Amino acid sequence: MSTLSIPDFNNTIPIDQIGVEERVSRLNKRSIKKESKLQALKLALSMIDHTTLEGKDSEGKVIQLCSKARLPYAPMPDLPHVAAVCVYPNMVATAKKALQGTGVKVASVATAFPSGMAQLHIKLDDTRFAVDQGADEIDMVISRGEFLKGNYSFIFDEIAAIKEACGEAHLKVILETGELETLENVRKASDIAMYAGADFIKTSTGKISPAATQPVTLVMLEAIRDFYRETGTMIGMKPAGGIRKAKEALQYLVLVKETLGSSWLTPDWFRFGASSLTNDLLMQIVKQETGVYQSINYFSND
Amino acid sequence: MADRLEVLKTYKTYVGGKFPRSESDRTYRVTDVKEKHIANACRCSRKDVRDAVLASRSAFGGWSARSAYNRGQVLYRIAEMLEGRKEQFIKELELAGVKEKDARAEVHTTIDRLIYFAGWTDKISQVFGTVNPVASAHFNFSSPDATGVVGIIAPDKSPLLSAISLIAPVIASGNSCVLLASETNPLPAVSFGEVLHASDVPGGVVNILTGYRNETVDTLSSHKDVNAVFNTIADRETRKLIDENASISVKRVTHYPAEDWFLDDHENPYLILEFMETKTTWHPVGI
Numbered sequence: 087m088s089t090l091s092i093p094d095f096n097n098t099i100p101i102d103q104i105g106v107e108e109r110v111s112r113l114n115k116r117s118i119k120k121e122s123k124l125q126a127l128k129l130a131l132s133m134i135d136h137t138t139l140e141g142k143d144s145e146g147k148v149i150q151l152c153s154k155a156r157l158p159y160a161p162m163p164d165l166p167h168v169a170a171v172c173v174y175p176n177m178v179a180t181a182k183k184a185l186q187g188t189g190v191k192v193a194s195v196a197t198a199f200p201s202g203m204a205q206l207h208i209k210l211d212d213t214r215f216a217v218d219q220g221a222d223e224i225d226m227v228i229s230r231g232e233f234l235k236g237n238y239s240f241i242f243d244e245i246a247a248i249k250e251a252c253g254e255a256h257l258k259v260i261l262e263t264g265e266l267e268t269l270e271n272v273r274k275a276s277d278i279a280m281y282a283g284a285d286f287i288k289t290s291t292g293k294i295s296p297a298a299t300q301p302v303t304l305v306m307l308e309a310i311r312d313f314y315r316e317t318g319t320m321i322g323m324k325p326a327g328g329i330r331k332a333k334e335a336l337q338y339l340v341l342v343k344e345t346l347g348s349s350w351l352t353p354d355w356f357r358f359g360a361s362s363l364t365n366d367l368l369m370q371i372v373k374q375e376t377g378v379y380q381s382i383n384y385f386s387n388d
Numbered sequence: 389m390a391d392r393l394e395v396l397k398t399y400k401t402y403v404g405g406k407f408p409r410s411e412s413d414r415t416y417r418v419t420d421v422k423e424k425h426i427a428n429a430c431r432c433s434r435k436d437v438r439d440a441v442l443a444s445r446s447a448f449g450g451w452s453a454r455s456a457y458n459r460g461q462v463l464y465r466i467a468e469m470l471e472g473r474k475e476q477f478i479k480e481l482e483l484a485g486v487k488e489k490d491a492r493a494e495v496h497t498t499i500d501r502l503i504y505f506a507g508w509t510d511k512i513s514q515v516f517g518t519v520n521p522v523a524s525a526h527f528n529f530s531s532p533d534a535t536g537v538v539g540i541i542a543p544d545k546s547p548l549l550s551a552i553s554l555i556a557p558v559i560a561s562g563n564s565c566v567l568l569a570s571e572t573n574p575l576p577a578v579s580f581g582e583v584l585h586a587s588d589v590p591g592g593v594v595n596i597l598t599g600y601r602n603e604t605v606d607t608l609s610s611h612k613d614v615n616a617v618f619n620t621i622a623d624r625e626t627r628k629l630i631d632e633n634a635s636i637s638v639k640r641v642t643h644y645p646a647e648d649w650f651l652d653d654h655e656n657p658y659l660i661l662e663f664m665e666t667k668t669t670w671h672p673v674g675i
């Protein structure tokens with residue numbers, strides 16, 4: 087950390103919004119077919135953080151979610167498993183047990199998710215609890231209210247404190263871009279999170295709309311690219327919320343490839359936070375393999 | 389002044405309550421009986437079929453949940469709207485070479501047929517539902533239920549009348565449908581989409597595609613989210629293809645080739661029943 091010179095976050099990096107949207111729409115026109123498409127669909131499947139974050143979650147539901155994560159589609163056992171399951175802290179132990187020896191990681195949201203409206207010591211306790219329960223990854227939320235007030239050092243210190251509480255666990259920082267108002271703010275929050283020690287930056291909680299969008303993702307990917315050039319450290323990216331269709335997932339992969347290059351195209355550096363995307367990817371994979379359009383009725387609903 | 393060059397209309401498709409062009413951007417020439425170019429129509433691809441099935445599936449829940457009485461009102465409303473615009477349809481049939489008198493008869497029969505099926509929506513389950521005698525202490529009854537998304541393959545003959553004779557019994561019971569319109573004269577079916585749009589039919593309940601059957605029938609009949617196929621094409625190869633494809637997900641298949649669409653035989657509640665499935669309930673009674 088000491089070798090990094092931390093930039094002044096009061097300076098705003100200007101973002102050309104029209105340019106960002108143009109670039110996104112140009113990259114969306116790229117056509118991926120046949121074998122490349124099949125490979126991309128499988129890659130996207132292996133990058134999913136299969137998520138359930140509802141007040142009504144139960145152990146039973148989490149166990150079911152984990153069996154889907156381990157073996158997404160029983161008739162095709164050769165398909166990759168998803169990267170991780172993402173649950174609330176009190177479900178971590180259940181998920182950990184259900185996924186033992188599978189290679190699927192357990193991610194837990196923490197720090198008074200989704201609002202982040204709690205005192206630091208509560209957030210730290212929340213984080214330590216999730217790590218103690220066995221979480222491999224922690225998804226924290228930043229305090230958007232403080233950020234919008236311009237209290238950047240508060241955000242920085244908070245992230246750094248949570249990072250310390252994480253210990254060995256990877257830290258994903260949720261910016262909740264739907265509440266940050268502008269792309270400049272998205273860029274700034276990304277920079278703060280990365281300099282403060284985030285391993286991943288993540289767009290959204292999935293609880294408010296708009297959640298992940300491609301322009302926001304592109305801005306964050308560019309922040310990661312610039313941070314890498316500056317420091318030589320790779321940071322991961324996780325768009326989350328609102329990505330439901332396989333086609334959109336492929337568009338995100340194109341954005342990553344064109345902004346950061348192939349080395350980021352692995353589940354270690356790129357994730358999708360999603361729940362219904364898994365089934366759409368499976369349906370498209372089966373369509374590619376059999377040539378027959380599928381129906382959701384043939385895929386398990388979890 | 390030079391003679392005016394007429395603008396030939398390109399007819400669009402009707403999918404999910406909107407009028408998109410084919411995803412493939414392709415069109416084909418529609419000609420009258422004397423091979424004169426009269427308009428262009430979209431040449432739909434398998435992706436258009438996929439999109440239409442998706443729209444149809446999302447409309448199914450809401451449409452089948454409507455009360456049967458309300459569905460009857462909506463079907464009646466379509467007939468009303470068609471009555472108001474019948475001159476347009478007569479002209480469109482004439483454009484393709486149908487005589488005025490025959491065109492008028494076709495439009496009139498079409499309207500009457502809609503009224504006929506509108507009347508059946510809230511009667512079908514009384515007439516075909518049953519109370520079944522069983523040996524145990526149960527009240528046992530069966531009632532017909534909508535089956536889901538129905539793929540309809542329309543013939544070339546009487547393009548307006550045949551299309552509506554196929555759509556009406558299918559949607560009367562709460563199904564949604566994807567219609568592959570006549571290949572040689574799809575224009576009245578596509579214009580009928582405008583009538584549907586202006587009446588109270590929710591978007592996606594009826595979807596109308598145009599194009600070549602050899603590019604669309606395969607996808608429509610193999611799609612696993614289609615629950616039934618209503619086919620009017622008599623050709624052996626087509627029937628075989630549909631039968632084989634339908635077996636993948638065990639769809640209901642009704643082959644219904646007809647020579648004369650004006651016959652009263654097509655006004656028939658059993659056509660509605662073809663696209664319904666029977667739900668039987670065992671309700672415990674007494675102790």
